Amino acid sequence: MPMRRVFTAGVALTLSSSALAAPPTFTAAQSKAGQVVYVTNCQGCHGNKLQGSAGSPLAGTQFLKKWSGKKVDDLYYITHTLMPLNKPNSLTDKQYLNVVAYILQANGIKPGTKPMTAVTLKTATITKK
Amino acid sequence: MQHRTRSFALGLSLLASFATAQGLGPTQAELNAADTSTNWLMMNKGYSGQRYSPLSQINTSNAGRVQRLCTFNTKDPGSFQATPQVYQGVMYVTKGYRTYAVNAVNCNVIWQHEYKPKGPTVLETVRGAALYNGMLIRGSGDARLFALNMRTGKVMWDTQVADSSRGYFTSSAPIAWNGLVFMGEAGADWGTKGRMHAFNAQTGKLVWSFDLIPTGNQLGANTWERAESTTTGGGSLWTSYSLNPNNGRLYLSVGNPAPDFAAQYRPGANLFTNSVVVLDARTGKLDHYYQQIANDDKDLDTSAAPVLYRINGVPHVTVATKAGSMFTYNEATLKQTYVVPTLRQVNLDKPATREGTRICPNYSAGSQWHGPAYNPNMAALFVPSTDWCGTVKLGEVRYVQGQLFFGGSLSLDPDNTAIGQVVAFNATTGRRMWNYQVPGTRIVAGVTTTAGNLVMSGDLKGRFFILDARNGRQLWRYNIDNAPIGGGVATYDVGGRQYLAVAAGNTSRATTGPKPVPGRIVVFGLR
Numbered sequence: 001m002p003m004r005r006v007f008t009a010g011v012a013l014t015l016s017s018s019a020l021a022a023p024p025t026f027t028a029a030q031s032k033a034g035q036v037v038y039v040t041n042c043q044g045c046h047g048n049k050l051q052g053s054a055g056s057p058l059a060g061t062q063f064l065k066k067w068s069g070k071k072v073d074d075l076y077y078i079t080h081t082l083m084p085l086n087k088p089n090s091l092t093d094k095q096y097l098n099v100v101a102y103i104l105q106a107n108g109i110k111p112g113t114k115p116m117t118a119v120t121l122k123t124a125t126i127t128k129k
Numbered sequence: 130m131q132h133r134t135r136s137f138a139l140g141l142s143l144l145a146s147f148a149t150a151q152g153l154g155p156t157q158a159e160l161n162a163a164d165t166s167t168n169w170l171m172m173n174k175g176y177s178g179q180r181y182s183p184l185s186q187i188n189t190s191n192a193g194r195v196q197r198l199c200t201f202n203t204k205d206p207g208s209f210q211a212t213p214q215v216y217q218g219v220m221y222v223t224k225g226y227r228t229y230a231v232n233a234v235n236c237n238v239i240w241q242h243e244y245k246p247k248g249p250t251v252l253e254t255v256r257g258a259a260l261y262n263g264m265l266i267r268g269s270g271d272a273r274l275f276a277l278n279m280r281t282g283k284v285m286w287d288t289q290v291a292d293s294s295r296g297y298f299t300s301s302a303p304i305a306w307n308g309l310v311f312m313g314e315a316g317a318d319w320g321t322k323g324r325m326h327a328f329n330a331q332t333g334k335l336v337w338s339f340d341l342i343p344t345g346n347q348l349g350a351n352t353w354e355r356a357e358s359t360t361t362g363g364g365s366l367w368t369s370y371s372l373n374p375n376n377g378r379l380y381l382s383v384g385n386p387a388p389d390f391a392a393q394y395r396p397g398a399n400l401f402t403n404s405v406v407v408l409d410a411r412t413g414k415l416d417h418y419y420q421q422i423a424n425d426d427k428d429l430d431t432s433a434a435p436v437l438y439r440i441n442g443v444p445h446v447t448v449a450t451k452a453g454s455m456f457t458y459n460e461a462t463l464k465q466t467y468v469v470p471t472l473r474q475v476n477l478d479k480p481a482t483r484e485g486t487r488i489c490p491n492y493s494a495g496s497q498w499h500g501p502a503y504n505p506n507m508a509a510l511f512v513p514s515t516d517w518c519g520t521v522k523l524g525e526v527r528y529v530q531g532q533l534f535f536g537g538s539l540s541l542d543p544d545n546t547a548i549g550q551v552v553a554f555n556a557t558t559g560r561r562m563w564n565y566q567v568p569g570t571r572i573v574a575g576v577t578t579t580a581g582n583l584v585m586s587g588d589l590k591g592r593f594f595i596l597d598a599r600n601g602r603q604l605w606r607y608n609i610d611n612a613p614i615g616g617g618v619a620t621y622d623v624g625g626r627q628y629l630a631v632a633a634g635n636t637s638r639a640t641t642g643p644k645p646v647p648g649r650i651v652v653f654g655l656r
Binding site for chain 1: 206493524525535538541636645
C-alpha cells in the first residue's frame with residue numbers, strides 16, 4: 001500500500017516535468033544523415049542495431065532508462081566531447097547533430113519539420129511525443 | 130498469501146540448490162593451493178595473482194608442435210576479457226551477462242546461464258568469477274553480485290552491490306576466502322565514488338565495506354582539498370584482487386580519480402585513487418597503502434591486480450600501471466624496492482591543457498586489466514603492456530548522471546602505431562631481461578608462465594604466441610581467426626594431459642573496427 005502511494009506521486013512528477021519540457025525537434029533528413037555517421041563512427045562499439053557492445057546501448061529500454069527526462073543538450077555534449085572515444089570531437093557540429101537525431105529516432109521519437117540546431121537542443125528534453 | 134507461498138517455494142528451491150552445491154569444490158584448501166595447482170581456479174590462477182603453472186608437459190622443446198584441438202564459439206561480439214577458469218575438467222567462462230560451463234577437453238557446453246539485468250547496464254565487461262564450494266560467484270554490468278550452482282548453472286543468490294543508474298558496475302573477477310567473497314565497485318569514468326565490499330559467500334549478505342574515496346574523519350580525507358569533489362571522486366576496482374591467505378591481507382588496485390582529466394576540479398593527492406590498498410580481509414580495515422600517482426590528470430590507472438611473491442623469503446608486491454610503470458614494494462619494510470618503466474614515457478609530468486598535451490602512453494595503453502606474471506623458478510616478472518601515444522585535452526566539467534565524466538578528452542594515435550609488448554624483468558633488481566614486441570597492435574591479454582619455461586599471451590590481431598621465458602624467443606604463434614585476444618591464457622591438466630585455453634574475440638572500446646569478431650574459447654594441446 002505505501003508503495004502504491006509513492007508510485008502515484010512519481011507518475012505525477014514525471015507528467016509535470018514532461019509538460020514543462022520542450023520535445024526534441026529534428027528532421028527525417030537529419031536522422032538519415034546521422035545513420036551514415038553512425039555506421040562509420042559508432043557502430044563498432046555500440047552495435048549495428050544500437051544495442052550496445054563494448055559501448056553502452058543507444059536504443060531501447062536500457063537507453064531510455066538512462067536518458068528519459070534528461071536534456072538533449074547533455075546527450076549532444078557527451079557525444080560531441082567524448083565520441084568517438086578514440087577521436088573525440090573529430091566530427092563536424094552538423095554530423096554530431098545528425099547522429100543525435102538518429103539516436104532519438106531509434107528510440108521512438110518521431111522526426112518533424114523543424115530541424116535540430118545548437119539552439120533548439122538547449123531547451124529540449126528526451127521524451128517521446 | 131499467494132506471494133508468500135511463492136517466496137516459500139523459491140526459498141526451498143534456493144535451499145535445495147545450495148544443498149546440491151555443498152560438498153563440491155573448490156574447497157578452501159584447494160583455493161589455498163591454487164597458485165601451485167594444475168587447475169586454473171581464479172582469474173589470475175591463485176590468490177597471489179602470479180599466473181604461474183607448475184605444468185611442464187608442454188615446454189620449450191615441443192611448444193612448436195601445439196595444435197588447435199577444439200573451439201567453443203559464443204557467437205556474438207562484445208567485451209571478452211576473462212581467463213577461462215578450470216576445475217576438475219570443467220571450464221567456467223563469463224562473457225557479458227552469460228556464464229558457461231564447458232568441457233575443458235572437447236569444448237562441449239555443459240550448461241549456460243543468461244542473467245537478466247535488473248538495472249541499466251553501464252558496461253557488460255566481466256573479467257571472471259570466484260569458484261568456491263560448488264558456487265560460481267560473479268558480477269554484472271548492472272552492479273550486482275550473484276552466485277550460480279557450479280553443477281547446474283541455477284541462481285543461488287543475487288545481491289545488489291551499487292546503483293548502476295549512477296554509473297556503477299561490477300567488472301572485477303571476485304575472489305572468495307574463508308566464507309567471504311570480495312567484490313568492489315567499478316565506474317570512476319562515470320563519476321562514481323568507489324567502495325570495496327565483502328559478502329557472505331553462502332548468502333550474499335554484506336559483511337563489510339571500505340570507502341576508497343575517504344571523507345569526514347576517515348584517513349586520507351584531507352587529500353581531497355575540495356571536499357565537494359569527493360561525491361564523484363572515482364576510485365574503481367576494475368579487474369581482480371590478490372590475497373595472502375596466511376595473514377588475511379587483501380590487496381586491491383584502485384583506479385583513477387574522476388573527472389579523469391580535470392585535476393584542478395579535485396586538488397590534492399586524491400587518496401586512495403591510483404593506489405595499491407591493503408585491507409584486513411576479515412574486517413575491511415586499512416592495513417597500509419602505496420600510491421602510484423597523486424592527483425592523476427591523464428587517466429593512467431593502477432588497474433591490474435597486484436602480484437604477490439617472495440624474494441629470498443621476503444614478501445614483495447608488484448603492480449604494473451597504465452602509465453607504463455612497474456612498482457615493487459617490500460612488504461616487510463613497506464618501502465618501495467624499485468620502479469621501472471615498461472615502455473616509452475613522454476610528458477607524463479606535464480599537466481593536461483586546453484590546447485592539448487601529447488602523452489605516451491595514452492589511457493588505452495600501458496598495462497590495462499592484466500598485470501605481471503611471476504615465474505618463481507626464474508624469479509622473473511613478465512609484463513603485458515602497450516606503447517601507444519595520444520593527446521589529452523582539458524574541457525568542460527559537466528556531470529550528467531550515469532554518463533562519462535571526463536572533464537576533457539583524449540585522442541588516440543592511429544591503432545597501427547601501437548606496439549604491444551611482453552617485457553621480462555628480474556624481480557629482485559628490476560633489471561630488464563628481454564622485450565618481445567608486436568608492432569602495429571596492442572597486447573592487453575593476460576600473460577601466463579609455466580615450469581616448462583614458457584611465457585604465453587596474445588595480441589589484438591588474434592595471434593596467440595608462446596615464448597621461451599629465458600630469452601623471449603618466439604617458439605610458436607597461431608592466429609585465432611583474427612579474433613582480438615583480450616582474455617588470458619589458462620593452462621591445466623585433465624587426465625594427465627596439459628591443455629592451453631585462450632579467450633579471444635574481445636570487442637574493445639575505442640579500437641574496434643566496424644565488424645567485430647565474435648568471442649570464442651580455443652583449446653590447444655599436443656596430439
